Amino acid sequence: MVWWSDIADNKIPLDWYQLYTKLDKANHLTVTLKGIKDAKKSFSIEFSSVYYFEIISESWSMNGGDFVNNFEGRPVIDDVVLVEIHDGQFGNSILSNMTKEEKESLHHVFVIGINFTVEILCHNYPEIIELINGKS
Numbered sequence: 001m002v003w004w005s006d007i008a009d010n011k012i013p014l015d016w017y018q019l020y021t022k023l024d025k026a027n028h029l030t031v032t033l034k035g036i037k038d039a040k041k042s043f044s045i046e047f048s049s050v051y052y053f054e055i056i057s058e059s060w061s062m063n064g065g066d067f068v069n070n071f072e073g074r075p076v077i078d079d080v081v082l083v084e085i086h087d088g089q090f091g092n093s094i095l096s097n098m099t100k101e102e103k104e105s106l107h108h109v110f111v112i113g114i115n116f117t118v119e120i121l122c123h124n125y126p127e128i129i130e131l132i133n134g135k136s
Contacts, residue, residue, distance in 0.1 A: 001087060004075050007109065008082040011128045013039040017081060019113035021055065029053055031111045031118055032131070033081065042131040045082065045111060049123040052094075056117040075112065082128070083110045094121060 015035035022030045029047040047053075075083045084107055085091055091108035098106065107125060111118045 002089070003086050004080075004083045005086065006080045006082065007084045007107075007125060008080070008128065011130070012043055012081050013041065014078065014081065015039045015041070016077060016114045017043075017112075018115050019111060019118060021053075021118060023050070023053070027051075029120065029122070033111070033113065036114070044129040044131055046127040046129065047109075047120055047122045048126075050120060051106065051123065052119075052121040054119045056119055075110070077112050077114065081112055082126075083112065084108060085110065091121065 012033070013035075016037040017033035017035050020032040020034070022032075024030075027050045029050045031045045031047070033043045033045065035041045086108075088108055091106075094108075095103045095106060105123045107120075107122055109120045109122060109126070111120070
């Protein structure tokens, strides 16, 4: 059964964040978060070696297909910002074609914002950087 965990490790306070994305030629994805409700802090989440990513136009909650039959169990913006999905159908379908070593380093991650949600398959966990005045 699909389940999720918060992987921000208490480095990102709960808030409503506007998301901005940037993908470079080396498949490094940067998701910038700008808090607009409570904490009003900004963060950069750096994903190295992105295997796949997609912008999901609806926000406020994670709308991935893994939670179609479990609407109440899906993560929402009031609970989490950076979330990893475990035993999800999409991630498992990708993992089924990989070696054991590849499976251990691949993570199915969502960043939940108010303007959109980003779904990411990446190698290794991302680095979280707090931005001061928009700069690291």
